[in-house]
Amino acid sequence: MDLRKAQELWDAEPGWLNTASYGLPPRPAWEALLRAQSQWRHGSTDWAPWDESTGRSRAAFARLTGAAPGDVAVASTTSYFMGLVAASLPPGARVVAPEVEFTSNLFPWMASAEVSCVPLDRLADSVDARTSLVAFSLVQSATGEIAPVEDILAAARAHGALVAVDATQAVGWLPLDATRFDVVACSAYKWLMAPRGAAFAAFSPRARELVRPLAANWYAGGGAYYGPPLRLNGDASAFDLSPAWFSFVGAAPAMELLLEIGVERIRDHNVALANRFLAGLGLPPGGSAIVSVDVPGAADRLRAAGVRAAVRAGRVRASFHVYSTEADVDLALAALTGPA
Known part of the structure; x- marks a missing residue:
């Protein structure tokens, strides 16, 4: 287009x-949201049509980031995803992060691990054999600075560290390949132009093996409403939170329009x-x-x-x-x- x-x-x-x-x-997203809210007001539909937007949004995020849809989880905030990974790290884990980093990609690590904060341009040099994970924003919220991705990835690979990226200020305008990282989390209400309440994360196979489904729920279990045993989806959707439907109703057409442009x-x-x-x-x-x-x-x-x-x-x-x-x-x- x-x-x-x-x-x-x-x-x-x-x-x-x-x-x-x-x-x-964009107008298609706004009009879709208004239609869904009118349906809600009048009780004129089941919730299933709204939830179809969650699947459309997941697929759109995968296309925007080069991930497979099965590697993408949905939730409401970036901090949920980062907190999930942080709580799954082993005891004594060391995380390296920029000293000027948005707190949604800083406080979750501080709550669960030892965190070393350094200037962004020294991030790669600060990764060593003791580093469990490197966390940073692909584009810094305060300044717009784009992180030195190649240097950080090279340092992380050399020492076997995981890499968790907050791409909230990037996805939607900056091309990226999510498969190069272990976690790429994004809140959709900025550059993806969705209502607040939609977020996505792409997980690498290594990250999926590490992360525990600490917020396991009916949606992550394929719609299992009642009773044991624990049964979760077999892909990254095992980390889903039950979606805020209207946020995804607005997200899907906005993200699909970005892909079209x-x-x-x-x-x-x-x-x-x-x-x-x-x-x-x-x-x-x-x-x-x-x-x-x-x-x-x-x-x-x-x-x-x-x-x-x-x-x-x-x-x-x-x-x-x-x-x-x-x-x-x-x-x-x-x-x-x-x-x-």
């Missing part, structure tokens, strides 16, 4: 530069807008859809101009997605470079 034609499927108000906080639904095309569009923004501030280009800038009074100036961005770590964070336009960028630049 042509990207400019696809942009007609969104109803974004000018100045939305905050997808790193939450993404905006093409992630590489979206990446090029997003990064071009980010670089237009940086150039307008006299800054060098980057390779991320998220940028962090230090401009005096920026938050107030953007707010006054009707531009919605975020402040993280004391800096203004702007993020650009498929529905973002050059006009959005120029509106922000006029606010930041014009008279105070």
Whole structure:
């Protein structure tokens, strides 16, 4: 699908530069959600049609990340997946993580293991024979920095360490191959533009052997409603949580639209807008859809101009997605470079 034609499927108000906080639904996703909520209101259907969206979403996430659908589990949050892996690590496990890391991929490890926090650019060098697992965000939430994946993977392989990646700020705009990692977890309400309450994780065979199904439930057991024995699905869906149906009803059409447009095309569009923004501030280009800038009074100036961005770590964070336009960028630049 042509990207400019696809942009007609969104109803974004000018100045939305905050997808790193939450993404905006395309019209097919919004309308599907409204239909499901109307059905709920009137009791006009069983829940099974809503749950079909969970399977569609699982398949879409697999295609977006290069995983097999059977390697993908569904839940509601990234921290659930990371906590599941963390609680399955052996006693005395050592985890290495960036010192500036989103807490959903930090606190679960701290609750269950010894964690060493180091600068992101020293992460690979800090992996040694005592390291059980390396945890990091593929794209950093605060800055948009893309992790040095090749170096980290090489160090982890050399020492036999597992690799758990939070891809929440990546999937949907940055192409990736989930099969290169042991765990790739993602909350879908940002770049996948789903309602909050849908999350996915792809597990490697090694990770599936390690992880215990500590939240085993009817959904992970193939719909086993009552009584023993314990019976769980034979693939990664053994780690599923019972889905928040409406979140997946909105997720499926949004993710399928991303696939139809093409992630590489979206990446090029997003990064071009980010670089237009940086150039307008006299800054060098980057390779991320998220940028962090230090401009005096920026938050107030953007707010006054009707531009919605975020402040993280004391800096203004702007993020650009498929529905973002050059006009959005120029509106922000006029606010930041014009008279105070």
